[in-house]
Structure formats: structure tokens, C-alpha cells
Amino acid sequence: MNFIGQASGARIQLPNADEPPPASRSIRAEAVFPASHRGFQGHFPGYAILPGFLHIEVVLDILRQRTGPVEITAIRRMKFLRPIKPEETVTLTLLPRGKGRLEAKLQVAQTPVCEMELEWTEEPAGGASSQNL
Numbered sequence: 001m002n003f004i005g006q007a008s009g010a011r012i013q014l015p016n017a018d019e020p021p022p023a024s025r026s027i028r029a030e031a032v033f034p035a036s037h038r039g040f041q042g043h044f045p046g047y048a049i050l051p052g053f054l055h056i057e058v059v060l061d062i063l064r065q066r067t068g069p070v071e072i073t074a075i076r077r078m079k080f081l082r083p084i085k086p087e088e089t090v091t092l093t094l095l096p097r098g099k100g101r102l103e104a105k106l107q108v109a110q111t112p113v114c115e116m117e118l119e120w121t122e123e124p125a126g127g128a129s130s131q132n133l
Contacts, residue, residue: 009034012058014065027094029062035086049083055114059104062094069123073100076117084113 014029033039033050040048056072063070084090088108095103100121106114 009037010058012061014062026096027062027066027092029092029094031058031090031092032088033084033086033090037086040086048086050085052078052080055080055084055106055116056118058090059092059094059102059116059118060120062092063102063120067122070120071123072118073121074119076119078114078116080114082108082111082113084108 011032011034012029013031014027033054035048039051039054043049043051055078056075060070060072084106090113091107091110093105093107095105097103097117100119102118102120104114104116104118105112
């Protein structure tokens with residue numbers, strides 16, 4: 001089930017999406033999850049907040065837009081600092097931390113809301129994976 005992207009109602013802005021950044025440069029993007037987004041359904045009644053798995057999914061979606069098919073192999077650290085509510089603009093910063101490693105920071109109005117460290121690999125497509133961000 002696709003929870004991210006146009007089909008879900010989520011809006012993601014990725015500047016210069018056609019240009020992959022060098023492995024040493026960060027990626028910045030913005031995402032907005034409307035109140036009607038199905039991720040908010042039942043999470044929680046009367047106090048809608050974005051489920052934790054969608055924090056990871058939006059990072060993955062941005063990474064896939066830059067590198068092609070990838071999968072998470074490990075979540076090394078994940079810290080939730082404040083809930084993300086419907087309609088808030090989330091600024092995401094993805095920072096490469098070596099081959100197949102990534103740090104992601106999510107903010108709302110310059111306030112940190114989530115930090116994570118992930119390991120990833122390209123999904124096999126018959127070739128070797130470069131794991132460059």
C-alpha cells in the first residue's frame with residue numbers, strides 16, 4: 001500500500017529532483033500530509049498525529065526519487081521529539097554518512113520533530129549496487 005505520494009494526498013517538494021546530488025551533499029525537501037491522509041485514520045481519534053512508519057516512508061520516498069529503488073536494511077537510531085499534525089509543513093534534511101548510511105532530520109517550523117539514522121541498499125535489478133546518495 002502506497003502511503004506517500006500523489007495517490008495518498010501527501011505533497012512532497014524536492015528541489016532539483018532530476019539532479020542526483022554528490023554523495024557528500026545533503027538533500028532537502030518539504031512534505032505536507034493533509035488531514036484526509038489515511039495515515040491519520042485512527043491514529044489517534046480526536047488527536048491526529050503522523051504514524052512513525054510514515055516518517056521513515058517519506059525519507060525512503062525522497063531517497064528513491066534520487067537513487068532509484070532502495071530498501072532499508074537497518075534503523076540504527078530513531079528519536080521522536082514532537083508529533084507531526086495534519087497540514088504541517090515538514091522540512092526534511094537527508095545527510096549521507098558513508099556508503100549506504102543516512103541521517104535524516106525532520107523539522108516543523110524549524111523545531112526538530114524526528115531524527116533517524118538508517119542503513120540502506122539499492123534493490124537488486126540485475127546489477128551491482130552503488131549505494132551513493
